[in-house]
Amino acid sequence: MHDPDISLNPPFGLAAEPARKRNLSLGMTALLAVAIGLVVSQGVMVLMLQGAGIAGLGFLIPLALAFVLALTYVVSFAELALMIPRAGSLSSYTEVALGHFPAILATFSGYVVVAMFALSAELLLLDLIINEVYPGAFPSMLIAYGVLVAFTLLNLLGIDIFARLQSALALIMVVVLLALGLAAVTGSGSEPALSTSITSDWNPMGASVMTLVALAIWGFVGAEFVCPLVEESRRPQRNIPWSMILGVTVIFITIALYCVGALLYVPQDALASSPLPHYLFATALFGETGKIFLVVAAITATCSTVNTSLAAIPRMLYGMAVNGQAFPQFKLLSNKYKAPWVAVLFVAAITGIPVVFMGDDPAAIGLLLLAAAVAWLLAYIVCHLDVIALRRRYPDLARPFKTPFYPLPQVLGIAGMLVSIYYVSPAPEMTAAIFYSAGAVLGLVSIIAVLWIKLVMRKPLFTPEPIDKVLARQ
Structure with missing residues (x-):
C-alpha cells in the first residue's frame, strides 16, 4: 500500500515499502504538531528570553538569521526523507x-x-x-519523573495515541505563548508595562549581536523529528516538507512576539540573569494570574517535547537496528500496537539518568541545553553533507522534493552551523564545560561506533551502502 499521488520507480523512494505494515495515522495536522511541539520547549522559552535580555530588540536580528538557517536544514531533511523514506532517518540517509x-x-x-x-x-x-x-506542594523531582513515566507508557500504546496527544499539546502551547506575547504587545495585561522605552537602545550589543545566532538557533532545532515518522504518514510528499516549513515559521512568529512582549514588562538585566525568565514575564504581565498561564505553558511544553522525543527517537533506533547499526533488540515491536517498545524504554532510561545526578540544580539547565545544541548542530552539518554527496552519487534519481536553489542552502547551512558552534557559549566561563560535556559524550559514541562497525557489522567505516540495498531492507 502506498500513496497514489506519489509516482516513483521502484525500488527507490516512497514506492518501496518496508515489510512492517505501515499505519498511516499521521496527517498534516499531526506532523505540524510534531514540528512545533518538540521545538517550542521550556528550554526554548528560557534561552530566547535570556537572549532578549542580553540584546534587547536587537535579538530579533539573530532570531531572523536562525530562522533562515532552520529553513536550510528543513529543505535538506525534506529531500532526504522523501528520497530514502525510512524510520532510521539521518542514519539511513548518511550510510548511503x-x-x-x-x-x-x-x-x-x-x-x-x-x-x-x-x-x-x-x-x-x-x-x-x-x-x-x-x-x-510536591516532593522534589516527583513531577519530572511522573511526566517521564506517563509519556513512556502512552508511547508504548502506539502512534495513534501519540498523534492525538501531540496535536492537543502543541495547540495549547502555541496559543498560550501567543496569548502572552500579544497581551504584552497590545498592553492587555493586568499589570503596568515598564515606563522605559525599549527602542531607545534597541541593540546595545551592536555588531556583536551576531554572536547570539548560536543561542537563537536553539529556538528552531527539532522540526525534522517528523522525518522518522515518514513510514506512518499520509501523503508524505506534501506533508513532510510543508509541516516543517510551516512549523518553523509559526515558531519564528511566536518567539518574536514572546520576546518583544517580555522586554515591555521585564528589565533586560533580569531576563538575562534569571534561570526562570518566563516566570518573571508571566507574573509581570498578569500578576498572580500569570502563574496559571506559566504552569499551563510549562506543562504543555515539557509534555509535548517528551512526547515527541519518545515517539521519534525510538523509531530512529528501530531503523538503525534494521540497518544493523544498533542492537537488534531495538527492532522488537509490541504485538498489539506495533510500537518499538525496547527503544522507547531505552530512550526513557537515558533521559532519566542526568536527572538523577543533577537533581534540581538550575545551573545545570543552561549547560545541558547548550551541550545538546553542539551535538545537534553537528548532526545538521552531516545532513547537509548527505544532500551534496547524494546529488553527486545519484544525480538522476527521482526526488519527490528537491532543495530550491541547490547547493546554496546546504553551503549556507554548513557555514552557519559551524559559526554557531564556535559561538555557542554566551559566557566565557561556560565554554569549557559545554565543549567538555559534548566532547566527552561524542568521543564515547565514536569509540563505540568504531567497535560496532568493525567487530559486529564487519564493514568499512566510510564506504557508503548502495541506495537500492538500503531501500530494500525489511
Missing part, C-alpha cells in the same frame, strides 16, 4: 551518502545524546517551575 561511521555518530550525537541532555533539562525546568509556583 557517507558511510556507517558518520551515520551512527550523527544519529546518536544529534538525537540520542540530545535526548539525554535536552529532555533532562526540560524535566528539571518543569519541576523548578511547579515548585516555584506551588512551593512545597
